[in-house]
Amino acid sequence: MDDTVLRDLVGDSGHIQVRIDDGIAVVAFDRPDKHNAISFEMWSALARIFPALDADPDVDIVLVTGSPGGPFSAGADIAEFRTLRSDAAGAARYGEAVEAGERAIIACSKPTIAAIEGFAIGGGTQVAVACDLRVCGTGSRFGVTPARLGIVYSLPSTERLVETVGAAWARWILLTGDLLDADAAQRIGLVHEVVADDQVADRGLELARSLAARAQLSLVGGKAMVDRVVHGLLEEDDEVRAVYEASWSSAEYAEGVAAFLDKRTPDFRAARGRP
Template identity: 40%
Template sequence: MEQEIYLERQGPIARIVLNRPAKRNAMTAAMWRAIPALCAEIAEDPEALVVVLTGAGGKAFSAGADIAEFPEVYETPESTRAYNEAVEAAQEAIVALDRPTIAAISGACVGGGCGLALASDFRFATEDARFAIPPATLGLAYSFNATRRLVGKVGPSRAKDMLFSGRLIAADEALRIGLVDRVVPAGALDQTVAAYAERLASVSQYTIRTMMRMVDAITLGADEPTPELAEAWAASFTGTDFAEGYRAFMEKRAPVFRWR
């Protein structure tokens, strides 16, 4: 039996693959619970510099939580709490990764699948991708953290539209409202994502990880840097990456950064 979710490496790029194409990569409870461990494995690998989250089969990123499991996972208050905590932990594990994450989206990106995409730093989608957050059609509520990320991407009015109506949003509208960062032809998604991931892997990882922390702090409402962020900013000017970067510029060559 094939794994429903797995991790693979392609050079400096780690790929988390949702692998239930016959079910449009709908997320089982076991898949939600597997994601934190996969993220921990990535976090412990110094050679994995960029993370791509994708759905197998090319027809769907993820149709969301597997509703066939709902009678079981929502059977009791205890099972409900455990399942919701597993979903939240999976999304927060993606957010907590200290390296860039790219959701490569084709086809359906719905409900909890959209939550996984929102947890990523970037969302690249195909022209045939479709997005929806349909809890209102089921009598449910979206989680606070996923809702906060949605509002941060599309603004409060558009977030309310998506959450209240549960309507499908086409890729061109998703791009226009800021839900996704780039839309490409279906056959170009893998190449586009790989090229961008390789570019991110080639630049200073010190810069990326410091700026990731800084942007996240600003997004969460910080008005000034923490002492740790201030120290990281100051340390960049005495670091080996900066020395290599400006020497490479002066020597008219590509810099070779050595993250460890």
């Protein structure tokens, strides 16, 4: 994907940066003067960016971050609410943009990772939870705060939160509006790993590279199977069988078996035509 296409996907604001290197797409919130608060335009951009990255054969993994040094994101830009959410119609339109951005992240068939430096509040936590894997720093803080604003958290976002931390902790997070520290976030499953604050960016990239070296058919298929189980779709229907059959005839499968028999590390990247 060339730079012109990336600029078109991001839009005019320039507050989301996208770069693709060696199979890894890095999507970075870049609005440090506003603590990387996510504007209406940025939510709309996410809804364009993720389907394009999902369709790009040069992208294996998507890594979501804040600008260097953090924070990940202060959440939705509340300063816009007086204008863009000033009435019911505006609030509905704004909510649709937020939901479309979140849904685009969740719907991405490729693995997504959130590397969270500093705090992820409101929409920042919402974006992080939309990703498959989450790592953060020891100083990170999380919270979903509609109770502080008189807003009801959307049903799809609540479903994702309950899926991630369970109903009991989802109630705590939504009803109190309190912030959770990194240890609590890891304990309840909101994040998978906590590292030193100055190691978050490196760890996120390391994890992305590790996943990029795996068999991508296995990662995409595994993610799809987990999603089906979560949503109670347990029948092995034609869609599931097609996933199995695609893997059995893939170059990655052939490389995995050959590497096992040869007692060597598989080179899945080469199997799918990557240098």
